[in-house]
Amino acid sequence: MSRRVVIIGNGPAGHRLAELLCARAPGTDVTILGAESEPAYNRVLLASVLAGRLAAEATYLARHPEGSVRVLTGVRVESIDRRRQEVRTGEGVVLPYDDLVLATGAACFLPPVQGLTEEDGRPAKGVVALRTLADCRLVEDRLPVRGSVAVLGGGVLGLEVARALSERGYDVDVVHGGPHAMDRQLGPAAGDLLATALGGLSVRVLAGRMATAWTGDRLTLRDGSSVAAGLLIVCAGVVPETSLARDAGLRVERGVVVDEYLRTGDPRIHALGDCAEVHGEVSGLIAPAWEQADVLAGVLTGEPRPYTGTRTITRLKARGVDLAVIGAGESEVAGAETVVLTDPARGQYARLSVLDTRVVGAVLLGLPDSVAAVSQLYDSEEAAPNDRLSLLMGRAVAGPAQDPGSLPGQTVICRCSNVTKNDLATAWLRGAREESELAEATRATTGCGGCRSPVKEICRWLRAKHEQPDADAARSGDEQDPPVDHASPASSRRGDHRDPVPELLAP
Protein backbone atom coordinates (compact mmCIF):
# COMPACT_ATOMS: atom_id res chain seq x y z
CA MET A 1 0.00 0.00 0.00
CA SER A 2 1.36 3.46 -0.82
CA ARG A 3 2.09 5.88 1.99
CA ARG A 4 -0.89 8.03 2.98
CA VAL A 5 -0.15 11.72 3.49
CA VAL A 6 -3.09 13.79 4.72
CA ILE A 7 -2.73 17.57 4.53
CA ILE A 8 -5.16 19.74 6.52
CA GLY A 9 -5.54 23.12 4.79
CA ASN A 10 -5.74 23.88 1.09
CA GLY A 11 -3.97 27.23 1.25
CA PRO A 12 -0.72 28.03 -0.60
CA ALA A 13 1.40 25.96 1.82
CA GLY A 14 -0.71 22.79 1.66
CA HIS A 15 -1.23 23.10 -2.08
CA ARG A 16 2.45 23.56 -2.83
CA LEU A 17 3.45 20.67 -0.58
CA ALA A 18 1.04 18.33 -2.41
CA GLU A 19 2.42 19.51 -5.76
CA LEU A 20 6.00 18.78 -4.68
CA LEU A 21 5.17 15.40 -3.12
CA CYS A 22 3.53 14.23 -6.33
CA ALA A 23 6.48 15.40 -8.40
CA ARG A 24 9.17 13.90 -6.15
CA ALA A 25 7.44 10.72 -5.00
CA PRO A 26 4.80 9.82 -7.57
CA GLY A 27 2.46 7.21 -6.18
CA THR A 28 2.27 8.78 -2.72
CA ASP A 29 -1.37 8.77 -1.65
CA VAL A 30 -1.93 12.49 -1.00
CA THR A 31 -5.22 13.92 0.30
CA ILE A 32 -5.86 17.60 1.02
CA LEU A 33 -8.78 18.65 3.17
CA GLY A 34 -9.68 22.31 2.82
CA ALA A 35 -12.36 24.17 4.77
CA GLU A 36 -12.87 26.77 2.04
CA SER A 37 -15.10 25.81 -0.88
CA GLU A 38 -12.80 27.41 -3.51
CA PRO A 39 -9.93 25.66 -5.24
CA ALA A 40 -6.58 26.66 -3.73
CA TYR A 41 -5.71 30.29 -4.46
CA ASN A 42 -3.00 32.81 -3.69
CA ARG A 43 -4.18 35.11 -0.90
CA VAL A 44 -1.44 37.63 -1.73
CA LEU A 45 -3.43 38.66 -4.80
CA LEU A 46 -6.64 39.51 -2.93
CA ALA A 47 -5.97 43.26 -2.79
CA SER A 48 -5.76 43.23 -6.59
CA VAL A 49 -9.15 41.49 -6.67
CA LEU A 50 -10.59 44.18 -4.39
CA ALA A 51 -9.14 46.90 -6.60
CA GLY A 52 -10.98 45.29 -9.54
CA ARG A 53 -7.72 44.60 -11.36
CA LEU A 54 -7.86 40.80 -11.11
CA ALA A 55 -10.69 38.31 -11.44
CA ALA A 56 -11.11 35.91 -8.51
CA GLU A 57 -10.25 32.97 -10.79
CA ALA A 58 -6.92 34.58 -11.68
CA THR A 59 -5.77 33.96 -8.11
CA TYR A 60 -6.26 30.19 -8.40
CA LEU A 61 -3.11 28.11 -8.05
CA ALA A 62 -2.11 25.46 -10.59
CA ARG A 63 -4.40 22.45 -10.68
CA HIS A 64 -2.76 19.20 -9.65
CA PRO A 65 -2.24 16.79 -12.53
CA GLU A 66 -5.29 14.55 -13.05
CA GLY A 67 -5.49 11.73 -10.51
CA SER A 68 -2.40 12.80 -8.52
CA VAL A 69 -3.96 14.41 -5.43
CA ARG A 70 -7.35 13.94 -3.77
CA VAL A 71 -8.59 17.46 -2.96
CA LEU A 72 -11.66 17.75 -0.76
CA THR A 73 -12.88 21.35 -0.55
CA GLY A 74 -15.53 22.68 1.82
CA VAL A 75 -14.43 20.05 4.35
CA ARG A 76 -13.32 21.06 7.84
CA VAL A 77 -11.31 18.67 9.98
CA GLU A 78 -12.72 18.62 13.49
CA SER A 79 -10.30 16.36 15.34
CA ILE A 80 -7.12 14.31 15.18
CA ASP A 81 -6.82 10.90 16.82
CA ARG A 82 -3.05 10.45 17.19
CA ARG A 83 -3.24 6.97 18.64
CA ARG A 84 -5.27 5.62 15.71
CA GLN A 85 -3.57 7.96 13.19
CA GLU A 86 -6.88 9.27 11.90
CA VAL A 87 -8.56 12.60 11.31
CA ARG A 88 -12.30 13.18 11.54
CA THR A 89 -14.17 15.78 9.46
CA GLY A 90 -17.25 17.80 10.39
CA GLU A 91 -19.34 15.36 8.37
CA GLY A 92 -18.03 12.47 10.45
CA VAL A 93 -15.77 11.08 7.72
CA VAL A 94 -12.67 9.38 9.14
CA LEU A 95 -9.41 9.37 7.21
CA PRO A 96 -6.37 7.34 8.23
CA TYR A 97 -2.88 8.72 7.72
CA ASP A 98 0.73 7.61 7.83
CA ASP A 99 1.90 11.25 7.83
CA LEU A 100 -0.28 14.18 8.80
CA VAL A 101 0.51 17.78 7.86
CA LEU A 102 -1.04 20.81 9.50
CA ALA A 103 -1.27 23.64 6.96
CA THR A 104 -4.18 25.38 8.64
CA GLY A 105 -2.86 28.92 8.21
CA ALA A 106 -4.20 31.79 10.24
CA ALA A 107 -7.42 33.67 10.91
CA CYS A 108 -8.08 37.39 11.28
CA PHE A 109 -7.55 38.92 14.67
CA LEU A 110 -10.61 40.89 15.78
CA PRO A 111 -9.44 43.51 18.31
CA PRO A 112 -11.51 44.20 21.44
CA VAL A 113 -13.64 47.02 20.04
CA GLN A 114 -17.17 47.25 21.40
CA GLY A 115 -19.79 46.30 18.79
CA LEU A 116 -17.23 44.83 16.38
CA THR A 117 -18.51 41.26 16.76
CA GLU A 118 -21.82 39.50 17.29
CA GLU A 119 -22.29 37.37 20.39
CA ASP A 120 -21.04 34.28 18.54
CA GLY A 121 -17.75 36.08 17.75
CA ARG A 122 -18.46 36.68 14.08
CA PRO A 123 -18.01 40.19 12.60
CA ALA A 124 -20.98 42.46 13.29
CA LYS A 125 -23.20 44.17 10.71
CA GLY A 126 -21.17 46.43 8.44
CA VAL A 127 -17.87 44.75 9.37
CA VAL A 128 -15.77 42.41 7.21
CA ALA A 129 -12.57 40.79 8.50
CA LEU A 130 -10.52 40.20 5.37
CA ARG A 131 -8.75 36.88 4.85
CA THR A 132 -10.43 34.90 2.05
CA LEU A 133 -11.91 35.23 -1.41
CA ALA A 134 -15.32 34.81 0.24
CA ASP A 135 -14.48 37.88 2.37
CA CYS A 136 -13.68 39.81 -0.83
CA ARG A 137 -17.14 38.93 -2.12
CA LEU A 138 -18.65 40.13 1.17
CA VAL A 139 -16.82 43.44 0.79
CA GLU A 140 -18.15 43.70 -2.76
CA ASP A 141 -21.72 43.08 -1.58
CA ARG A 142 -21.52 45.52 1.30
CA LEU A 143 -19.59 48.43 -0.18
CA PRO A 144 -21.72 51.54 0.04
CA VAL A 145 -22.76 53.04 -3.28
CA ARG A 146 -20.74 56.12 -2.43
CA GLY A 147 -19.08 57.70 0.57
CA SER A 148 -16.35 56.50 2.81
CA VAL A 149 -14.97 53.25 4.06
CA ALA A 150 -12.86 52.66 7.15
CA VAL A 151 -10.06 50.16 7.60
CA LEU A 152 -9.00 49.04 11.06
CA GLY A 153 -5.25 48.42 11.01
CA GLY A 154 -2.51 50.34 9.24
CA GLY A 155 -0.10 47.49 8.59
CA VAL A 156 0.81 46.21 5.14
CA LEU A 157 -2.52 44.53 4.48
CA GLY A 158 -4.65 47.38 5.84
CA LEU A 159 -2.88 49.92 3.65
CA GLU A 160 -3.09 47.70 0.57
CA VAL A 161 -6.83 47.24 1.08
CA ALA A 162 -7.31 50.95 1.69
CA ARG A 163 -5.48 51.86 -1.50
CA ALA A 164 -7.38 49.20 -3.48
CA LEU A 165 -10.65 50.85 -2.46
CA SER A 166 -9.39 54.38 -3.03
CA GLU A 167 -8.50 53.28 -6.57
CA ARG A 168 -12.19 52.61 -6.96
CA GLY A 169 -13.14 56.11 -5.89
CA TYR A 170 -13.74 55.69 -2.16
CA ASP A 171 -12.35 57.96 0.53
CA VAL A 172 -10.74 55.64 3.03
CA ASP A 173 -9.86 56.28 6.67
CA VAL A 174 -7.30 53.91 8.15
CA VAL A 175 -7.50 53.80 11.94
CA HIS A 176 -4.24 52.50 13.36
CA GLY A 177 -3.38 52.07 17.02
CA GLY A 178 0.37 51.96 16.34
CA PRO A 179 2.46 55.15 16.43
CA HIS A 180 2.71 55.43 12.63
CA ALA A 181 1.81 53.57 9.45
CA MET A 182 3.39 50.10 9.15
CA ASP A 183 5.21 50.53 12.45
CA ARG A 184 6.17 46.84 12.53
CA GLN A 185 8.36 47.40 9.46
CA LEU A 186 9.08 51.14 9.39
CA GLY A 187 10.48 53.82 11.66
CA PRO A 188 8.59 57.08 12.20
CA ALA A 189 10.22 59.01 9.33
CA ALA A 190 9.35 56.45 6.66
CA GLY A 191 5.95 55.75 8.24
CA ASP A 192 4.99 59.42 8.17
CA LEU A 193 6.19 59.89 4.59
CA LEU A 194 4.19 56.84 3.59
CA ALA A 195 1.08 58.28 5.24
CA THR A 196 1.63 61.54 3.37
CA ALA A 197 1.94 59.70 0.05
CA LEU A 198 -1.24 57.76 0.74
CA GLY A 199 -2.99 60.97 1.80
CA GLY A 200 -2.58 62.24 -1.74
CA LEU A 201 -4.40 59.13 -2.94
CA SER A 202 -7.57 59.53 -0.82
CA VAL A 203 -6.29 57.31 2.01
CA ARG A 204 -6.16 59.15 5.36
CA VAL A 205 -4.00 57.36 7.93
CA LEU A 206 -5.09 58.11 11.51
CA ALA A 207 -2.11 56.71 13.41
CA GLY A 208 -1.79 56.49 17.19
CA ARG A 209 -5.61 56.37 17.44
CA MET A 210 -7.33 53.50 19.20
CA ALA A 211 -10.81 52.47 18.10
CA THR A 212 -13.18 51.83 21.00
CA ALA A 213 -16.63 51.20 19.52
CA TRP A 214 -18.43 50.43 16.24
CA THR A 215 -22.06 51.46 15.93
CA GLY A 216 -22.89 50.09 12.48
CA ASP A 217 -21.96 53.23 10.54
CA ARG A 218 -19.42 54.98 12.76
CA LEU A 219 -16.19 54.08 14.49
CA THR A 220 -15.56 55.87 17.77
CA LEU A 221 -11.96 56.55 18.79
CA ARG A 222 -10.51 56.77 22.29
CA ASP A 223 -9.76 60.50 21.93
CA GLY A 224 -13.49 61.15 21.58
CA SER A 225 -13.49 61.72 17.84
CA SER A 226 -15.20 59.38 15.38
CA VAL A 227 -15.06 58.28 11.76
CA ALA A 228 -18.18 57.73 9.64
CA ALA A 229 -18.02 54.67 7.40
CA GLY A 230 -20.44 52.72 5.24
CA LEU A 231 -18.26 49.67 5.75
CA LEU A 232 -15.50 48.74 8.20
CA ILE A 233 -12.81 46.33 7.01
CA VAL A 234 -10.68 44.73 9.72
CA CYS A 235 -7.02 44.09 8.89
CA ALA A 236 -5.63 44.12 12.41
CA GLY A 237 -3.32 41.13 12.25
CA VAL A 238 -3.75 37.38 12.28
CA VAL A 239 -3.87 34.52 14.76
CA PRO A 240 -2.39 31.15 13.73
CA GLU A 241 -5.03 28.38 13.48
CA THR A 242 -3.78 26.02 16.17
CA SER A 243 -6.93 24.58 17.76
CA LEU A 244 -6.65 21.14 16.13
CA ALA A 245 -3.06 20.78 17.30
CA ARG A 246 -3.83 22.00 20.80
CA ASP A 247 -6.81 19.64 21.14
CA ALA A 248 -4.60 16.78 19.96
CA GLY A 249 -2.12 17.51 22.74
CA LEU A 250 0.63 18.91 20.51
CA ARG A 251 2.78 21.77 21.78
CA VAL A 252 1.41 25.17 20.82
CA GLU A 253 2.90 28.55 21.69
CA ARG A 254 2.01 31.34 19.24
CA GLY A 255 1.85 28.69 16.52
CA VAL A 256 2.19 24.91 16.36
CA VAL A 257 5.74 24.39 17.58
CA VAL A 258 7.94 22.47 15.12
CA ASP A 259 11.68 21.82 14.81
CA GLU A 260 13.83 22.74 11.80
CA TYR A 261 12.49 19.66 9.97
CA LEU A 262 8.97 21.00 10.60
CA ARG A 263 8.19 18.10 12.95
CA THR A 264 5.88 18.49 15.91
CA GLY A 265 6.51 16.42 19.06
CA ASP A 266 4.68 13.58 17.29
CA PRO A 267 7.00 12.18 14.60
CA ARG A 268 4.00 11.44 12.34
CA ILE A 269 2.72 15.05 12.39
CA HIS A 270 4.31 18.08 10.73
CA ALA A 271 3.22 21.70 10.38
CA LEU A 272 4.14 24.50 8.00
CA GLY A 273 3.09 27.95 6.78
CA ASP A 274 1.19 30.50 8.82
CA CYS A 275 0.12 28.00 11.52
CA ALA A 276 3.65 26.85 12.33
CA GLU A 277 6.14 28.28 14.80
CA VAL A 278 9.70 27.55 13.68
CA HIS A 279 12.76 28.81 15.54
CA GLY A 280 10.32 30.59 17.86
CA GLU A 281 8.71 32.59 15.04
CA VAL A 282 5.45 32.51 13.12
CA SER A 283 5.93 34.13 9.76
CA GLY A 284 2.59 35.31 8.32
CA LEU A 285 4.27 35.70 4.92
CA ILE A 286 3.99 33.74 1.71
CA ALA A 287 7.68 33.24 0.92
CA PRO A 288 8.39 31.18 4.07
CA ALA A 289 5.28 29.07 3.29
CA TRP A 290 6.63 28.26 -0.19
CA GLU A 291 10.06 27.46 1.19
CA GLN A 292 8.77 25.36 4.07
CA ALA A 293 6.72 23.33 1.56
CA ASP A 294 9.95 22.59 -0.26
CA VAL A 295 11.71 21.59 2.97
CA LEU A 296 8.84 19.38 4.12
CA ALA A 297 8.55 17.68 0.74
CA GLY A 298 12.21 16.75 1.19
CA VAL A 299 11.61 15.48 4.72
CA LEU A 300 8.65 13.34 3.63
CA THR A 301 10.43 11.91 0.61
CA GLY A 302 13.62 10.89 2.39
CA GLU A 303 15.80 13.87 1.42
CA PRO A 304 15.70 15.94 4.59
CA ARG A 305 17.36 19.32 4.91
CA PRO A 306 16.66 21.73 7.76
CA TYR A 307 14.63 24.91 7.36
CA THR A 308 17.03 27.75 8.10
CA GLY A 309 14.75 30.72 7.50
CA THR A 310 13.66 32.71 4.45
CA ARG A 311 15.09 35.88 3.02
CA THR A 312 12.06 38.13 2.68
CA ILE A 313 11.35 41.21 0.61
CA THR A 314 7.99 42.90 1.21
CA ARG A 315 6.62 45.33 -1.33
CA LEU A 316 3.54 47.35 -0.56
CA LYS A 317 0.98 46.62 -3.27
CA ALA A 318 -0.49 50.11 -3.35
CA ARG A 319 -0.76 51.72 -6.76
CA GLY A 320 1.08 55.05 -6.82
CA VAL A 321 3.32 54.27 -3.84
CA ASP A 322 6.62 52.47 -4.15
CA LEU A 323 7.78 50.90 -0.91
CA ALA A 324 10.05 47.91 -0.38
CA VAL A 325 11.19 46.46 2.94
CA ILE A 326 14.16 44.19 2.36
CA GLY A 327 15.55 41.70 4.89
CA ALA A 328 15.96 43.28 8.31
CA GLY A 329 14.33 46.50 7.02
CA GLU A 330 14.84 49.24 9.62
CA SER A 331 15.74 46.85 12.46
CA GLU A 332 19.18 47.35 13.92
CA VAL A 333 21.66 44.68 12.85
CA ALA A 334 24.59 44.40 15.25
CA GLY A 335 27.79 45.62 13.62
CA ALA A 336 26.10 46.80 10.41
CA GLU A 337 26.94 50.09 8.73
CA THR A 338 23.81 52.13 8.07
CA VAL A 339 23.11 54.85 5.50
CA VAL A 340 19.94 56.93 5.76
CA LEU A 341 18.67 59.40 3.17
CA THR A 342 15.48 61.37 3.40
CA ASP A 343 13.88 63.90 1.08
CA PRO A 344 10.47 64.68 2.57
CA ALA A 345 9.56 67.19 -0.15
CA ARG A 346 9.74 64.43 -2.74
CA GLY A 347 8.44 61.68 -0.49
CA GLN A 348 11.69 59.75 -0.68
CA TYR A 349 13.33 57.76 2.09
CA ALA A 350 16.08 55.18 2.05
CA ARG A 351 17.77 53.24 4.79
CA LEU A 352 20.40 50.68 3.93
CA SER A 353 22.20 48.33 6.33
CA VAL A 354 25.36 46.62 5.16
CA LEU A 355 27.26 44.03 7.18
CA ASP A 356 30.68 42.89 5.93
CA THR A 357 29.89 44.34 2.46
CA ARG A 358 26.56 42.41 2.21
CA VAL A 359 23.14 44.09 2.23
CA VAL A 360 21.26 42.81 5.28
CA GLY A 361 18.37 45.26 5.37
CA ALA A 362 16.84 48.18 3.54
CA VAL A 363 13.74 50.32 3.38
CA LEU A 364 13.20 52.15 0.10
CA LEU A 365 10.28 54.55 -0.30
CA GLY A 366 9.74 56.49 -3.51
CA LEU A 367 12.95 55.10 -5.00
CA PRO A 368 11.81 52.48 -7.51
CA ASP A 369 15.08 52.53 -9.44
CA SER A 370 17.10 51.40 -6.46
CA VAL A 371 14.72 48.60 -5.38
CA ALA A 372 15.76 46.20 -8.13
CA ALA A 373 19.49 46.72 -7.54
CA VAL A 374 19.31 46.51 -3.74
CA SER A 375 16.97 43.48 -3.83
CA GLN A 376 19.32 41.72 -6.16
CA LEU A 377 22.34 42.40 -3.97
CA TYR A 378 20.38 41.13 -0.98
CA ASP A 379 19.27 37.99 -2.82
CA SER A 380 22.61 37.14 -4.37
CA GLU A 381 24.66 38.18 -1.32
CA GLU A 382 27.10 39.87 -3.66
CA ALA A 383 29.23 42.67 -2.25
CA ALA A 384 27.49 46.06 -2.29
CA PRO A 385 29.29 48.83 -4.22
CA ASN A 386 31.31 51.21 -2.07
CA ASP A 387 29.33 54.14 -3.40
CA ARG A 388 26.25 53.50 -1.25
CA LEU A 389 24.60 56.79 -2.22
CA SER A 390 24.69 55.92 -5.91
CA LEU A 391 23.19 52.56 -5.13
CA LEU A 392 20.35 54.18 -3.22
CA MET A 393 19.74 56.64 -6.02
CA GLY A 394 19.48 53.71 -8.42
CA ARG A 395 22.57 54.71 -10.36
CA ALA A 396 24.87 51.84 -9.45
CA VAL A 397 24.75 48.74 -11.59
CA ALA A 398 24.39 45.62 -9.49
CA GLY A 399 26.77 43.51 -11.51
CA PRO A 400 26.73 40.58 -13.86
CA ALA A 401 23.89 38.75 -12.08
CA GLN A 402 21.49 41.20 -13.74
CA ASP A 403 21.98 39.37 -17.05
CA PRO A 404 18.99 36.99 -17.22
CA GLY A 405 21.12 34.41 -19.01
CA SER A 406 23.39 34.05 -16.00
CA LEU A 407 20.60 33.52 -13.49
CA PRO A 408 20.10 29.92 -12.32
CA GLY A 409 16.82 28.44 -13.61
CA GLN A 410 15.37 28.03 -10.12
CA THR A 411 15.82 31.73 -9.27
CA VAL A 412 12.49 33.00 -7.99
CA ILE A 413 11.61 36.03 -10.11
CA CYS A 414 8.12 36.68 -8.74
CA ARG A 415 7.93 36.18 -4.99
CA CYS A 416 4.20 36.80 -4.72
CA SER A 417 3.37 33.83 -6.98
CA ASN A 418 6.61 31.85 -6.62
CA VAL A 419 7.50 31.97 -10.32
CA THR A 420 11.02 30.98 -11.30
CA LYS A 421 13.07 31.90 -14.36
CA ASN A 422 12.47 28.38 -15.68
CA ASP A 423 8.69 28.80 -15.22
CA LEU A 424 8.84 31.91 -17.40
CA ALA A 425 10.98 30.14 -20.01
CA THR A 426 8.57 27.20 -20.05
CA ALA A 427 5.57 29.50 -20.50
CA TRP A 428 7.38 31.39 -23.24
CA LEU A 429 8.21 28.21 -25.09
CA ARG A 430 4.58 27.22 -24.92
CA GLY A 431 3.52 30.36 -26.70
CA ALA A 432 3.41 33.18 -24.15
CA ARG A 433 5.61 35.59 -26.10
CA GLU A 434 4.65 38.97 -24.59
CA GLU A 435 5.04 40.14 -21.00
CA SER A 436 1.26 40.25 -20.62
CA GLU A 437 1.00 36.64 -21.83
CA LEU A 438 3.77 35.56 -19.46
CA ALA A 439 1.81 37.26 -16.68
CA GLU A 440 -1.35 35.43 -17.61
CA ALA A 441 0.39 32.07 -17.88
CA THR A 442 2.45 32.24 -14.68
CA ARG A 443 0.81 35.05 -12.61
CA ALA A 444 4.21 36.80 -12.41
CA THR A 445 3.83 40.60 -12.07
CA THR A 446 0.19 40.33 -10.92
CA GLY A 447 0.99 40.76 -7.22
CA CYS A 448 3.15 43.62 -5.98
CA GLY A 449 4.46 44.24 -9.48
CA GLY A 450 8.03 44.40 -8.20
CA CYS A 451 9.15 41.80 -10.73
CA ARG A 452 7.93 43.71 -13.79
CA SER A 453 11.40 44.82 -14.78
CA PRO A 454 13.12 41.39 -14.46
CA VAL A 455 10.20 39.73 -16.30
CA LYS A 456 10.63 42.27 -19.09
CA GLU A 457 14.36 41.55 -19.21
CA ILE A 458 13.79 37.79 -19.26
CA CYS A 459 11.19 38.17 -22.02
CA ARG A 460 13.71 40.17 -24.06
CA TRP A 461 16.43 37.59 -23.37
CA LEU A 462 14.14 34.70 -24.34
CA ARG A 463 13.25 36.41 -27.59
CA ALA A 464 16.91 36.99 -28.42
CA LYS A 465 17.83 33.40 -27.51
CA HIS A 466 14.98 32.04 -29.57
CA GLU A 467 15.93 34.12 -32.59
CA GLN A 468 19.58 33.01 -32.44
CA PRO A 469 19.49 29.41 -31.25
CA ASP A 470 22.40 28.33 -33.42
CA ALA A 471 24.73 30.99 -32.12
CA ASP A 472 23.85 30.08 -28.57
CA ALA A 473 24.21 26.39 -29.19
CA ALA A 474 27.65 26.98 -30.70
CA ARG A 475 28.64 29.10 -27.70
CA SER A 476 27.46 26.55 -25.16
CA GLY A 477 29.38 23.70 -26.84
CA ASP A 478 27.93 20.29 -26.16
CA GLU A 479 26.72 21.01 -22.64
CA GLN A 480 23.53 19.18 -21.81
CA ASP A 481 20.68 21.22 -20.40
CA PRO A 482 18.65 19.78 -17.56
CA PRO A 483 14.99 18.82 -17.91
CA VAL A 484 12.11 21.03 -16.84
CA ASP A 485 11.39 21.17 -13.13
CA HIS A 486 8.00 19.46 -13.25
CA ALA A 487 7.15 20.61 -9.78
CA SER A 488 7.32 24.29 -10.61
CA PRO A 489 3.95 26.05 -10.57
CA ALA A 490 3.95 27.24 -14.17
CA SER A 491 5.06 23.96 -15.69
CA SER A 492 2.56 21.88 -13.79
CA ARG A 493 -0.18 24.43 -14.36
CA ARG A 494 -0.48 23.26 -17.93
CA GLY A 495 -0.24 19.58 -17.14
CA ASP A 496 2.11 19.14 -20.11
CA HIS A 497 5.51 18.13 -18.86
CA ARG A 498 7.44 17.95 -22.11
CA ASP A 499 9.41 20.97 -23.01
CA PRO A 500 10.06 21.61 -26.69
CA VAL A 501 13.25 23.70 -26.50
CA PRO A 502 15.03 22.73 -23.29
CA GLU A 503 18.15 24.80 -23.98
CA LEU A 504 16.36 27.87 -22.59
CA LEU A 505 16.03 26.14 -19.24
CA ALA A 506 18.90 26.39 -16.83
CA PRO A 507 19.85 24.44 -13.72
Ligand SMILES: Cc1cc2nc3c(=O)[nH]c(=O)nc-3n(C[C@H](O)[C@H](O)[C@H](O)COP(=O)(O)OP(=O)(O)OC[C@H]3O[C@@H](n4cnc5c(N)ncnc54)[C@H](O)[C@@H]3O)c2cc1C
Ligand atom coordinates in the same frame (compact mmCIF):
# COMPACT_ATOMS: atom_id res chain seq x y z
C1 LIG B 1 -5.35 39.85 1.70
C2 LIG B 1 -4.00 39.26 2.03
C3 LIG B 1 -2.87 39.74 1.41
C4 LIG B 1 -1.62 39.19 1.70
N1 LIG B 1 -0.52 39.70 1.07
C5 LIG B 1 0.68 39.17 1.34
C6 LIG B 1 1.84 39.67 0.69
O1 LIG B 1 1.78 40.60 -0.09
N2 LIG B 1 3.04 39.07 0.94
C7 LIG B 1 3.13 38.02 1.81
O2 LIG B 1 4.22 37.51 2.00
N3 LIG B 1 2.04 37.54 2.44
C8 LIG B 1 0.83 38.09 2.24
N4 LIG B 1 -0.26 37.59 2.87
C9 LIG B 1 -0.09 36.44 3.79
C10 LIG B 1 -0.08 35.13 2.99
O3 LIG B 1 -1.23 35.07 2.21
C11 LIG B 1 0.01 33.96 3.94
O4 LIG B 1 1.29 33.99 4.53
C12 LIG B 1 -0.21 32.62 3.24
O5 LIG B 1 -1.51 32.55 2.72
C13 LIG B 1 0.02 31.46 4.20
O6 LIG B 1 -0.34 30.26 3.58
P1 LIG B 1 -0.86 29.01 4.42
O7 LIG B 1 -1.22 27.98 3.41
O8 LIG B 1 0.08 28.70 5.50
O9 LIG B 1 -2.19 29.50 5.16
P2 LIG B 1 -3.58 30.00 4.60
O10 LIG B 1 -3.40 30.75 3.35
O11 LIG B 1 -4.25 30.70 5.73
O12 LIG B 1 -4.39 28.67 4.27
C14 LIG B 1 -4.82 27.79 5.28
C15 LIG B 1 -6.03 27.05 4.81
O13 LIG B 1 -6.35 26.04 5.77
C16 LIG B 1 -7.74 25.98 5.92
N5 LIG B 1 -8.07 25.37 7.22
C17 LIG B 1 -7.86 25.87 8.46
N6 LIG B 1 -8.31 25.00 9.40
C18 LIG B 1 -8.82 23.94 8.74
C19 LIG B 1 -9.43 22.73 9.15
N7 LIG B 1 -9.61 22.42 10.44
N8 LIG B 1 -9.86 21.85 8.19
C20 LIG B 1 -9.66 22.13 6.87
N9 LIG B 1 -9.09 23.27 6.43
C21 LIG B 1 -8.67 24.16 7.36
C22 LIG B 1 -8.17 27.44 5.83
O14 LIG B 1 -9.55 27.53 5.54
C23 LIG B 1 -7.28 27.92 4.70
O15 LIG B 1 -7.90 27.73 3.46
C24 LIG B 1 -1.52 38.12 2.62
C25 LIG B 1 -2.67 37.65 3.26
C26 LIG B 1 -3.90 38.21 2.99
C27 LIG B 1 -5.14 37.70 3.69
